[in-house]
Amino acid sequence: MTRIHVIIPVFNESGSIGHVLSDIPGDWVEEVIVVNNGSTDNTAEIARSKGATVLLEERKGYGSACLKGLAYIQDKPEAQQPEIVVFIDGDYSDYPEQLPELVKPIIDQGYDMVIGSRAKGKRIKGSMAPQQIFGNWLATNMIRILFKARFSDLGPFRAISWKALQQLKMRDQNYGWTVEMQVKAAKHKLRFTEVPVDYRPRIGVSKVTGTVKGTIMAGYKIIITILKYL
Numbered sequence: 001m002t003r004i005h006v007i008i009p010v011f012n013e014s015g016s017i018g019h020v021l022s023d024i025p026g027d028w029v030e031e032v033i034v035v036n037n038g039s040t041d042n043t044a045e046i047a048r049s050k051g052a053t054v055l056l057e058e059r060k061g062y063g064s065a066c067l068k069g070l071a072y073i074q075d076k077p078e079a080q081q082p083e084i085v086v087f088i089d090g091d092y093s094d095y096p097e098q099l100p101e102l103v104k105p106i107i108d109q110g111y112d113m114v115i116g117s118r119a120k121g122k123r124i125k126g127s128m129a130p131q132q133i134f135g136n137w138l139a140t141n142m143i144r145i146l147f148k149a150r151f152s153d154l155g156p157f158r159a160i161s162w163k164a165l166q167q168l169k170m171r172d173q174n175y176g177w178t179v180e181m182q183v184k185a186a187k188h189k190l191r192f193t194e195v196p197v198d199y200r201p202r203i204g205v206s207k208v209t210g211t212v213k214g215t216i217m218a219g220y221k222i223i224i225t226i227l228k229y230l
Contacts, residue, residue, distance in 0.1 A: 005073060005082040006032045006099075008052075008092035009065030014041040016203035020088065021050035023096040028103070030082065033072060034090070035065040043090070061174035070170065073162070086159045091202035093127060094157040096199050102159045105193050112164035112190035116157035116181070116197035123199045131215050134224065139179055142226050149186035154178045154222070157197050164190050175218040176225035183229045193202050 017034065024032060031052055031147045034047040035055045043068050057068035066087065073081055084103055088094050094116070105111040118128065119136065140151045156178060168184040171176070185192050206214070 003082045003088060003101075004029050004084045004103060004104070006034055006086045006088060007066060007069035008032065008034045008088055009057075009062055009069070010034055010039060010043050010047070011037040011042060011060075011065075012039045012041050012042045013022045013090040013204065014039075014046055017090045018046050018050060019020075019045050019092045019203070020090055020094075020096055021047065021052055024088075025099055027051065028100055030085075033069045037061070037065040055148060055191050063170070063173040063175075063177035063180075063218045065081075065169065066174065070165070076093055076140065078146075082162050084159055085162055085165055087156060089202075090205060091206075093200055093202040095198050095200075098157075099159075101195050102109035102157065103196070105195065106159060106161055108123075109193075110191065113152060113160040113172060113185050113192040114158065115151060115192065115194045116155045116159075117151075117153040117194040118155050118197060118199040119152040120194060120220045121196035122198045123196075127199045127201045129170050129206075129215075131219070138223050141184060142223070143179075143186065145182060146226065146230060147186040148181070149192075151182055152194060155184065155197065155199075160185075165187075172225060175221040179222050179225050180229075183226055187229060 033051040035057050036044045038058050047054050055068050057065045071178050100117055101112050105114050129184040136154050172180040
């Protein structure tokens with residue numbers, strides 16, 4: 001059985017994290033790591049009650065939370081480290097039950113990384129804001145032109161082999177995390193592919209696209225991150 005760990009960065013997701021954890025296929029996953037990014041509600045308590053390993057990362061930022069999860073895995077004895085790491089958001093916009101579809105190209109075909117593409121899947125109306133759709137289009141086209149790598153999405157639901165993830169030496173602490181991974185995957189010539197994943201309106205208000213400031217900062221950071229690795 002392939003060892004799979006799931007990392008879920010969360011900030012005030014008490015209304016959704018229980019649903020996410022309940023829908024993750026337990027027979028596929030060895031450990032679920034919920035990284036509490038300074039929540040002020042009972043997100044962490046709910047996650048623990050569902051059997052997740054809960055870590056605290058007080059430095060705000062999506063990337064900071066993901067890096068905390070990676071550091072936790074790195075500190076394990078090598079025999080206990082996973083073969084595949086899956087990232088998914090804690091807002092229940094993704095469909096955790098699609099995890100097997102995400103990891104199968106790595107297990108069966110030897111891919112290094114798989115992006116869950118919302119652009120190729122079934123997207124419920126209103127699940128992505130217009131600025132998100134445009135931002136994804138702009139970023140993926142920039143990556144195609146500048147790095148000769150074809151992606152259709154910067155979707156947060158993704159799987160990558162632990163070996164490949166270590167090679168990428170991820171650094172970004174906030175909005176640039178997903179695009180950093182994809183750009184570095186292209187530069188390292190990893191074998192990557194996409195699988196369609198479905199998407200629905202999140203539970204609660206987005207910390208990024210739910211505010212004008214968040215939208216502008218995310219867009220700026222994504223573009224800067226792409227140009228940084230030229």
